[in-house]
Amino acid sequence: GESVGLHLPTLSVQEGDNSIINCAYSNSASDYFIWYKQESGKGPQFIIDIRSNMDKRQGQRVTVLLNKTVKHLSLQIAATQPGDSAVYFCAEKVRAGGTSYGKLTFGQGTILTVHP
Amino acid sequence: NAGVTQTPKFQVLKTGQSMTLQCAQDMNHEYMSWYRQDPGMGLRLIHYSVGAGITDQGEVPNGYNVSRSTTEDFPLRLLSAAPSQTSVYFCATSRGTESYEQYFGPGTRLTVT
Numbered sequence: 452g453e454s455v456g457l458h459l460p461t462l463s464v465q466e467g468d469n470s471i472i473n474c475a476y477s478n479s480a481s482d483y484f485i486w487y488k489q490e491s492g493k494g495p496q497f498i499i500d501i502r503s504n505m506d507k508r509q510g511q512r513v514t515v516l517l518n519k520t521v522k523h524l525s526l527q528i529a530a531t532q533p534g535d536s537a538v539y540f541c542a543e544k545v546r547a548g549g550t551s552y553g554k555l556t557f558g559q560g561t562i563l564t565v566h567p
Numbered sequence: 568n569a570g571v572t573q574t575p576k577f578q579v580l581k582t583g584q585s586m587t588l589q590c591a592q593d594m595n596h597e598y599m600s601w602y603r604q605d606p607g608m609g610l611r612l613i614h615y616s617v618g619a620g621i622t623d624q625g626e627v628p629n630g631y632n633v634s635r636s637t638t639e640d641f642p643l644r645l646l647s648a649a650p651s652q653t654s655v656y657f658c659a660t661s662r663g664t665e666s667y668e669q670y671f672g673p674g675t676r677l678t679v680t
Contacts, residue, residue, distance in 0.1 A: 483667055494571075494657050494671030495610070540609065544667050554625060555667065557602075557610040 461562045470531045472561045474524040474541035481543040485555065486515060486526045489538045498526070498539075528563075536565045569593055571672035573658050579678045580648040588643040588675050590658030596670070598663040599641040600625070601633065603654040604674075610657065616641055617663065648679045 464470050476484070482503040487495035499510045501517050501524075508515050514527040524541050538560040545556070574589045592599065600615040602625075612625030616635040630652060632644040645652060655676050659669040 485668065492674075494659075494673050495669075496671070497668045500668060542610075554600075554612055554615065555669065559607055559609045 460559070461564070463564045463566065464531050466531065466533060466565055466567050468531055470526075470528040470535070470563060470565075472526045472528075472539050472563065474526075474558055476522050476524060476541075476543050478543060478545055478556075479522070480545050483544040484515070484517060484524050485542045485544075486513075486524075487540045487542065487557075488535075489540065489560070491537075495540060531563075531565050533565045533567055536563055538562050571658055571660055571670050573656075573672035573675050575675060576673065577676050579680065580645075581680055582649060584648050585644070585646050586648065588645075588656055588658075588677070590641045590643065590672060591639050592641075592658075592660045592670075593639065594660060594670065595638060596660035596662050597638070598661045599635065600659045600661075600669065601631070601641070601643045602657045602659060603627065603652075604657060605654050613643065613656075645677075648677075650679045653677060653679045 485500040486498040489495045499515050501508045501515045512529045516525045540560045542555040542557045571592045597618045601613040602610040611627050614633040616622045655674050657674045658672040661669045
């Protein structure tokens, strides 16, 4: 079946740099995307989401970009801090036919390491 | 508010044993889900529920049972544990219809020997 995947499994940056984490998806029926952050030993934590009728959404220090033409999603973190070190997952929701609940499909994750 | 709680945090089982992983939420969310997380596999959906009395299978349901008698609780049962079920299990909730943001519990690390 179709799935979400990531281009880079690891990313190392210096504190203060901007980070870009990428995600490729292959299901053109997906209409909603989420980025999660998972710190060691904890459950995933919501960062930001975007619907397929948008191409950009900004949060606090984070921006998500959606390129439906090439089925690509990215998460940009500005002024990356050591506390941003974690695994980042993208997830997609496929448009759910007659029901209102669409199940999320998660990518494998990218490990972000921020060096002081 | 406690959010989403899971018990136990760690568990070791022998092959063939049964157990129930507990999940409780105090956010009055209708939708609850169970995921397993394995290295390099991301999060995979086991079962989910869209409300009390309603459950359905996810991507990897074999070997697991669920029930939803109340809005707050969504236990996951392993009837006969197998080494392939060694994993970290996460329970998640969401408001549902208008929001697909899922709130995750802290996880249960299960080892089956």
